Amino acid sequence: MSTTTAPVDPPLDTIPTVPAVAQRARPVWEEKPSAALQFGKGAVLSLVVLAVLFPMWSIVVTSLASTQTINLAGGMVVIPRELDLSAYVLMFSGGQVTRAVGVSLFVTFVGTTVSLVLTVLAAYGLSRPGSFAHRPLLFYFLLTFLIYPGLVPSYLVVTGLGLKNSLWSLILPGAVSVFNLVVVRAFIMGIPSELFDAARVDGASEWYVLTRIVLPLSRAVVAVVGLFYAVGYWNAYFNSVLYIDDNDKWPIQRVLQSYILAGQTPQLDGAAFALPGFNAYPPTLAIKMAVVVVTIFPALVIYPFVQKNFTKGVIVGAVKG
Amino acid sequence: MTEHAAAALPPNRARRSFVRGLRRDWPLLIMLAPAALLLLVFHYVPTLGNVIAFQDYNPFEGDNAFEAFINSEWIGFGNFAALFEDPAFWDALLNTLSITLFQLIFFFPLPILLALLLHGLLSARLRAFIQGVVYLPHFFSWVLVITFFVQMLGGAGLLVQELRAHGFEAWDIMSNPDTFIVLVTAQAVWKDVGWGSIIFLAALSAIDPTLYEAAAADGAGRFRRLWHVTLPGIVPVIILLLILRLGDALSVGFEQFLLQREGVGRQAAEVLDTFVYYQAIVPQQWGLGAAAGLFKALVGLVMILGANRLAHALGEQGVYSKS
Numbered sequence: 001m002s003t004t005t006a007p008v009d010p011p012l013d014t015i016p017t018v019p020a021v022a023q024r025a026r027p028v029w030e031e032k033p034s035a036a037l038q039f040g041k042g043a044v045l046s047l048v049v050l051a052v053l054f055p056m057w058s059i060v061v062t063s064l065a066s067t068q069t070i071n072l073a074g075g076m077v078v079i080p081r082e083l084d085l086s087a088y089v090l091m092f093s094g095g096q097v098t099r100a101v102g103v104s105l106f107v108t109f110v111g112t113t114v115s116l117v118l119t120v121l122a123a124y125g126l127s128r129p130g131s132f133a134h135r136p137l138l139f140y141f142l143l144t145f146l147i148y149p150g151l152v153p154s155y156l157v158v159t160g161l162g163l164k165n166s167l168w169s170l171i172l173p174g175a176v177s178v179f180n181l182v183v184v185r186a187f188i189m190g191i192p193s194e195l196f197d198a199a200r201v202d203g204a205s206e207w208y209v210l211t212r213i214v215l216p217l218s219r220a221v222v223a224v225v226g227l228f229y230a231v232g233y234w235n236a237y238f239n240s241v242l243y244i245d246d247n248d249k250w251p252i253q254r255v256l257q258s259y260i261l262a263g264q265t266p267q268l269d270g271a272a273f274a275l276p277g278f279n280a281y282p283p284t285l286a287i288k289m290a291v292v293v294v295t296i297f298p299a300l301v302i303y304p305f306v307q308k309n310f311t312k313g314v315i316v317g318a319v320k321g
Numbered sequence: 322m323t324e325h326a327a328a329a330l331p332p333n334r335a336r337r338s339f340v341r342g343l344r345r346d347w348p349l350l351i352m353l354a355p356a357a358l359l360l361l362v363f364h365y366v367p368t369l370g371n372v373i374a375f376q377d378y379n380p381f382e383g384d385n386a387f388e389a390f391i392n393s394e395w396i397g398f399g400n401f402a403a404l405f406e407d408p409a410f411w412d413a414l415l416n417t418l419s420i421t422l423f424q425l426i427f428f429f430p431l432p433i434l435l436a437l438l439l440h441g442l443l444s445a446r447l448r449a450f451i452q453g454v455v456y457l458p459h460f461f462s463w464v465l466v467i468t469f470f471v472q473m474l475g476g477a478g479l480l481v482q483e484l485r486a487h488g489f490e491a492w493d494i495m496s497n498p499d500t501f502i503v504l505v506t507a508q509a510v511w512k513d514v515g516w517g518s519i520i521f522l523a524a525l526s527a528i529d530p531t532l533y534e535a536a537a538a539d540g541a542g543r544f545r546r547l548w549h550v551t552l553p554g555i556v557p558v559i560i561l562l563l564i565l566r567l568g569d570a571l572s573v574g575f576e577q578f579l580l581q582r583e584g585v586g587r588q589a590a591e592v593l594d595t596f597v598y599y600q601a602i603v604p605q606q607w608g609l610g611a612a613a614g615l616f617k618a619l620v621g622l623v624m625i626l627g628a629n630r631l632a633h634a635l636g637e638q639g640v641y642s643k644s
Contacts, residue, residue, distance in 0.1 A: 026443060027530070029537035041438055048435070049454045051511065055469045058479060074486055076472055076479040118356045125353030132346035137353065144360060146622065149367030150614020151597050152607055157367045160386030173363045176356045206348035235462030238576050242602070253464045260468045261580055292468055299460040304453075 056296070063087055063289035070283050086282035087290035097266065097291055099248060100255040103167065104234055107251060108298070111171040111233040116226050118176050120218075123184035124210050144178050155242060169243035170236060170251065177232075180225045187221040188214055227302060234298055256295050259288050266291070371618075374400055374611035400612035410613065412588070413596035414571075420592065421570045423502050428510055429566070432517030433555070437547075439518065440525045455515025463576040466512050470504070471495055495581075498589035505577060520558055528554035560637045568625025571617045593617055 026032070033041075062070065062077045066084045069077055091097045126138055154173065163169035191214065199209050215222070237253040244250060250258075258264045266287045343350075375395055382392035404410050435455070442448040458466065474480050476493035484491040494504060532550045541549065575594040582590040582599075591599075593613065601610020632638070 027534065029534050031543065033543075041441070045438060045442075045451055048514075049451055052454050052458055052515075055473050059469070059472060073482075075477060075482040078479070118359065122353040122356035125349040125351075128346075128349065131349055132342040133350075137357070140357065141360065144364050146625075147368055148618055148621075149364060150371060150611060150618060151594070152601055152610035152614055153367035153370030153373065154363065155602055156370060156373075156380070156386050156607065157363065161362075172359065175363075176359050178360070181356070206352070210352075231460050235460075235465075237462055237464050238579065241579070253462050256468060257464045257580065260471060261464070261584075289472075292465065292472075295465055296461065299457070303457065303460065 059289050059292050063286050063293050065283070065286055066279070067283045067286075070285055075285065084279065084282070084286070086279035087286040089278045090282055091266075091287060091290050091294070095266075096247075096250075096255055097252070097294070100250050100252040101294060103249055104252040107167055107170050107236075108230050108233040111175065112226055112230045114171060115175050115177070115180075115229040116222065119181050119184055119225060119229075120210075120215070120222065122176070123181050123188055124206075124214060126181075127185050127188040141178050141181065158243060164243055165246050165249065166243075167249060170239050171233070173239070174232070174236075177229070180228055184218065184221055184225055187218050191217055230302065231299060252291075252295050256291050259291055371611050371615050373608055374615045376400075376608055378607040378611070380605075380607070396608070400608040401616070404609055404612050404616070407600075409587075409591070409600065410596060413591045413593050416589070417571055417573055417592040420502055420505065420573045421566075424506050424509060424573070425563075425566065427506055428514075429563075431510055431514050433521050433559070435514055436518040436521035436525055437551070440522060452515070455518070457515070458512045459516035461512065463512075463574065463580060466508055467577065467580050469511075470508055496584045498585045501581075501585045501589040505574070505581070508577060509574060520562070521555055524555040524558045525551065557638055560632050560635075564625060564628040564632055567628040568621050570624055571620055 058076050058078050061080045064080065064083050064085065064087075065073075065077045066082055066086075069081045092101075122141070126134070126141065128134065158164070158169050158173055163172070195213055196209060199213055204212075235253060236251065237257065240251050240254045244254070247254075259266055265284060370390075373390060373393070375397060376390070376393045377396045377399070378390065378393045380386065380389045383389040439448055439451060442451075461469075470478075472478050475495040478495075481491040481493065494500060497504075528550065532554075533546055536546045536550050571593050573592050573594075575592075578590050578592050578595050579598065582595055584590075587599075597610050597613045600606060601613065
């Protein structure tokens with residue numbers, strides 16, 4: 001089962017973070033585009049960028065707004081008038097949001113660790129054509145792309161294992177992504193085999209080769225795959241609908257859904273403990289928007305660190321089977 | 322010492338090479354065992370568990386799921402009959418297919434257009450900035466994406482609020498079943514248009530620039546070059562993604578619909594996956610749900626193999642090469 005599209009293969013340089021040449025010169029044979037075309041392109045691209053940035057801006061500004069500002073604006077705020085952190089202070093002084101952030105952080109950290117360890121181990125184990133039972137084992141992993149168990153049997157298996165209301169139900173069922181595994185495997189197979197041969201001649205064990213040769217060379221791909229896993233765990237919503245009834249164990253996405261989409265009022269037992277100088281009863285809308293900001297935050301923080309490696313990881317995985 | 326070599330050997334030597342291979346490669350087997358075990362438990366066991374589609378599965382027939390499975394009554398195609406007689410199932414199927422088709426027409430071309438725009442930018446720094454921004458929403462959860470839409474376009478959102486403030490009549494686009502298909506497509510575009518453009522950008526930058534130069538020297542204008550050089554360069558990727566999309570024709574963003582089904586109602590927002598959730602898992606109609614899941618999986622498999630064969634027939638590479 002080899003999947004190939006030759007034309008996508010070679011250059012992986014679509015995102016130059018530190019561009020060698022910041023300004024590519026227009027080739028001599030290319031005619032200068034008309035002013036209308038230039039303007040049209042600029043307008044479309046600006047619109048696309050604004051469509052992403054504007055809602056984020058408005059949500060952050062609203063989360064920092066006072067009751068007065070929100071009333072004046074009639075709801076969502078666009079122009080900031082002050083920096084009122086009351087909503088955040090309240091949110092993190094105990095109560096449902098604090099708990100949910102804790103749950104989500106736990107699931108994300110533990111889940112990503114488990115996933116990365118299992119994925120890298122299996123990718124290395126599958127990286128040597130000609131090793132024991134290599135083809136049937138590879139087929140065993142790749143077949144999961146073609147056949148997919150439905151919702152009902154998966155649900156019955158997870159609950160049958162007694163994972164209902166356990167945070168492991170949010171981790172184990174999706175812990176190994178074969179897509180990510182294929183990405184890592186393709187990368188490992190691209191490492192020059194002379195390195196492995198040299199190590200083996202010196203009597204290195206597989207474990208030694210993996211930890212001392214493969215891992216140091218595959219930091220970039222492990223970072224990308226780790227980001228994919230972490231984002232997946234942090235963003236997971238439906239698993240918690242299926243498996244977590246106890247709302248003390250709700251992850252942050254579930255809490256956000258209950259506040260914004262189901263229209264529940266945030267339950268924050270921390271109101272009495274608000275610090276002096278902060279409003280103990282910030283506007284509900286500001287609290288809701290603060291929850292949105294908290295939910296986006298992790299993605300925003302880790303995003304730049306791994307962005308430069310995106311294309312490589314994605315394309316290699318998409319192209320090589 | 323490859324497997325092929327081993328297969329050609331006489332039996333006793335083959336056995337010896339089997340033992341030798343095992344002795345040499347057992348660390349590799351141990352390394353992939355945990356992942357293989359998880360796939361077994363959470364992928365293959367449930368896949369086999371789909372046979373309850375042919376049962377009147379009752380979880381209380383035993384102490385655990387397996388005992389219940391052994392004791393449940395086999396009813397042949399009864400669940401499928403019930404499923405196909407249910408008008409709600411056909412509504413969900415029709416909704417799913419309309420949304421897939423609508424998105425194929427109005428979503429699928431957009432990442433290509435965005436990639437063309439980005440590829441044409443001369444300033445690498447500007448391009449990196451725009452890419453950084455447009456990839457971002459891919460990393461937002463559906464809960465977040467829909468929250469953004471509610472806060473911007475919903476009944477209490479920014480747009481309605483501004484329209485009212487300026488004396489216009491306001492409407493709530495988030496709960497209108499008639500325009501729901503446009504709304505969900507807009508959400509999908511907002512979330513994934515940037516991410517979808519990556520693969521096309523890679524394909525574009527793989528096109529040999531001398532082809533453009535030669536075309537220009539022969540007098541081909543901007544549009545001619547786009548048609549005769551750029552397009553053939555990215556067609557294999559387009560075909561590949563079309564095939565993958567067809568294989569997934571019965572899956573449209575599940576959480577996206579689950580989250581908005583309350584707001585716009587079942588008529589517009591029920592897709593196959595939400596149908597399974599609301600008609601099987603919530604009321605515990607296990608056999609019926611498994612039947613629907615099996616139906617979906619089979620259609621998906623047929624679609625992807627069929628589309629792949631079509632691609633081969635058209636002389637394209639497709640997803641799986643023939644070897």
